[in-house]
Amino acid sequence: xxxxxxxxxxxxxxxxxxxxxxxxxxxxxxxxxxxxxxxxxxxxxxxxxxxxxxxxxxxxxxxxxxxxxxxxxxxxxxxxxxxxxxxxxxxxxxxxxxxxxxxxxxxxxxxxxxxxxxxxxxxxxxxxxxxxxxxxxxxxxxxxxxxxxxxxxxxx
Numbered sequence: 001x002x003x004x005x006x007x008x009x010x011x012x013x014x015x016x017x018x019x020x021x022x023x024x025x026x027x028x029x030x031x032x033x034x035x036x037x038x039x040x041x042x043x044x045x046x047x048x049x050x051x052x053x054x055x056x057x058x059x060x061x062x063x064x065x066x067x068x069x070x071x072x073x074x075x076x077x078x079x080x081x082x083x084x085x086x087x088x089x090x091x092x093x094x095x096x097x098x099x100x101x102x103x104x105x106x107x108x109x110x111x112x113x114x115x116x117x118x119x120x121x122x123x124x125x126x127x128x129x130x131x132x133x134x135x136x137x138x139x140x141x142x143x144x145x146x147x148x149x150x151x152x153x154x155x156x
Contacts, residue, residue, distance in 0.1 A: 004088045006102075017091050020098045020121050023050050023129065024086055034079035041072045048072075052128035061136045083107045089116070096123050113138060 006028070010021040026047050033039060048068070056068040066074060086102040093099075098121045105114050115138040122131035 006086060006088045009088045013091065015093060016096075016098045016121070016123055016127065017093045019050055019123075019127065019129070020091065020100050020119075021088075023047065023121075024100070024102070026050070028085060030075075031079045031082060031084045034076070034082075039076070039080065041076050044072050044075060050129055052124045052126070052130040055124065055130050057130075058132040058134070060134050078108070081108055086117075097121065098123075 006021055006024050010018060010025060013021055030043060030047060033043070051068060053068040056071070058066045058071050060066070084104065084106045086104045089101040089103060091098065091100050100117075100119050100121065102117050102119075103114065104117050106112070115136045117137075118135045120133040120135075121129050124130045
């Protein structure tokens with residue numbers, strides 16, 4: 001599967017799919033600006049324009065659940081010390097739902113990672129994002145933790 005930059009594909013989409021791609025572009029712009037003096041939780045206002053903030057929740061890759069305020073606090077801390085970018089793989093839209101697949105690359109301090117992500121965006125009737133589920137494929141953990149995968153072919 002060929003990956004493209006999100007900015008290269010956003011104009012090929014409309015409706016809820018375009019909203020999700022715009023969300024990703026705003027996220028990139030804000031993460032990049034988070035290292036500047038004065039960046040705060042209020043800096044996420046452009047992202048909030050796409051969100052049903054009163055009913056929003058996000059379930060992350062460790063099954064952690066965050067409402068909008070928790071998510072903004074998490075993003076603010078993460079973005080100040082992180083670099084992030086995503087490459088587009090595929091997007092699928094159903095009524096009220098969008099599935100977005102990205103290759104995400106991030107660096108936090110000395111740690112760099114590349115993950116394949118699938119995020120499921122659920123929308124309210126006004127076209128605002130009210131729920132996100134995040135699923136990740138990532139590099140294997142320490143070898144001792146893999147004993148349960150004996151006999152299973154795992155690509156690296």
